[in-house]
Amino acid sequence: MDDTEKTTSAMDYSSPVEERPEGVSKKAWKRLKKANMREIAKKTKVEVAAREGESSTMNTTETREETREPAVEMLRPGLVVVRRISSRASEEAIVAKFLEIGNHPTDGFYETDADGNRKLNSTLTRGRIYRELAFYGDEATDWILEHCAKAVRLARAADPAMPAMVPDHALLLYYSTNRGIKEHRDVGANDGEGDAPIVSFNFGKSVVYRVRMSKEEEKTDVHLDPGDVILFGGPARMIYHSVKICRDSSSPYPKLLPDRMNLTLRYAPSILGREEEFRTFKPADIYWKNRKEVK
Numbered sequence: 001m002d003d004t005e006k007t008t009s010a011m012d013y014s015s016p017v018e019e020r021p022e023g024v025s026k027k028a029w030k031r032l033k034k035a036n037m038r039e040i041a042k043k044t045k046v047e048v049a050a051r052e053g054e055s056s057t058m059n060t061t062e063t064r065e066e067t068r069e070p071a072v073e074m075l076r077p078g079l080v081v082v083r084r085i086s087s088r089a090s091e092e093a094i095v096a097k098f099l100e101i102g103n104h105p106t107d108g109f110y111e112t113d114a115d116g117n118r119k120l121n122s123t124l125t126r127g128r129i130y131r132e133l134a135f136y137g138d139e140a141t142d143w144i145l146e147h148c149a150k151a152v153r154l155a156r157a158a159d160p161a162m163p164a165m166v167p168d169h170a171l172l173l174y175y176s177t178n179r180g181i182k183e184h185r186d187v188g189a190n191d192g193e194g195d196a197p198i199v200s201f202n203f204g205k206s207v208v209y210r211v212r213m214s215k216e217e218e219k220t221d222v223h224l225d226p227g228d229v230i231l232f233g234g235p236a237r238m239i240y241h242s243v244k245i246c247r248d249s250s251s252p253y254p255k256l257l258p259d260r261m262n263l264t265l266r267y268a269p270s271i272l273g274r275e276e277e278f279r280t281f282k283p284a285d286i287y288w289k290n291r292k293e294v295k
């Protein structure tokens with residue numbers, strides 16, 4: 001490989017934003033840069049092996065898993081799906097970490113009601129954590145920054161309308177049944193600023209992600225498998241979306257997560273330090289509050 005090729009592949013996996021955003025610690029930023037270098041080294045090794053026809057080493061399960069290459073689909077300007085963002089092993093490791101975080105007695109997916117019963121904290125079937133990246137700890141933050149940078153980089157390479165983004169907040173959702181989420185747009189201060197993309201990872205069960213730009217437009221169904229990422233930014237940032245969880249698909253790691261989890265990353269610097277205000281989201285409360293106001 002000559003120097004020109006080395007530079008090109010280094011640029012492929014580097015973060016699309018050169019400046020460290022305020023919400024990302026210096027330590028995490030340094031680790032992201034290191035992780036990018038590891039990714040380049042791994043990619044280069046696989047490319048060299050393929051070029052040199054080392055078919056015997058390519059036949060082991062481990063090596064095949066490492067070559068689980070991502071694929072990119074641009075659906076419309078600003079709306080992109082990146083499939084197979086990581087190896088399954090890496091996906092399972094981060095899912096296990098998120099389940100551990102979600103199981104925390106007070107800061108996770110659950111709350112305890114007046115009778116002492118533990119229940120999901122957003123709806124009967126949905127648990128929710130919305131916090132700044134640092135809350136998730138070093139291991140999860142490293143995974144998030146590395147895989148978000150990769151998804152954004154691949155999306156931007158396919159779609160010139162996709163803006164750059166380094167997240168400072170993460171929303172983690174756990175769905176205990178096949179009930180998904182109704183159609184809405186991400187318009188709150190905690191949903192992100194400007195037209196920076198929302199970067200949304202699917203884990204566990206497959207889903208049908210239903211999108212349209214306006215209420216007048218026909219809905220488009222996008223099938224997302226575990227490990228797939230959907231990004232909407234730029235001209236598609238305010239897209240209407242809803243999620244139908246597939247009944248017929250089982251998780252590829254049913255012992256670990258038989259249900260579904262979603263990780264949505266956002267750039268929302270204006271609410272740094274005010275996360276408590278956005279900690280809970282109970283659609284039922286909002287419904288009853290609005291009903292009272294209408295009366």
Ligand SMILES: O=C(O)CCC(=O)C(=O)O
Pocket residue numbers: 171173181186200241243262264
């Ligand atoms: O679960 C998902 O994939 C989508 C979540 C979502 O749209 C939201 O929280 O705004």
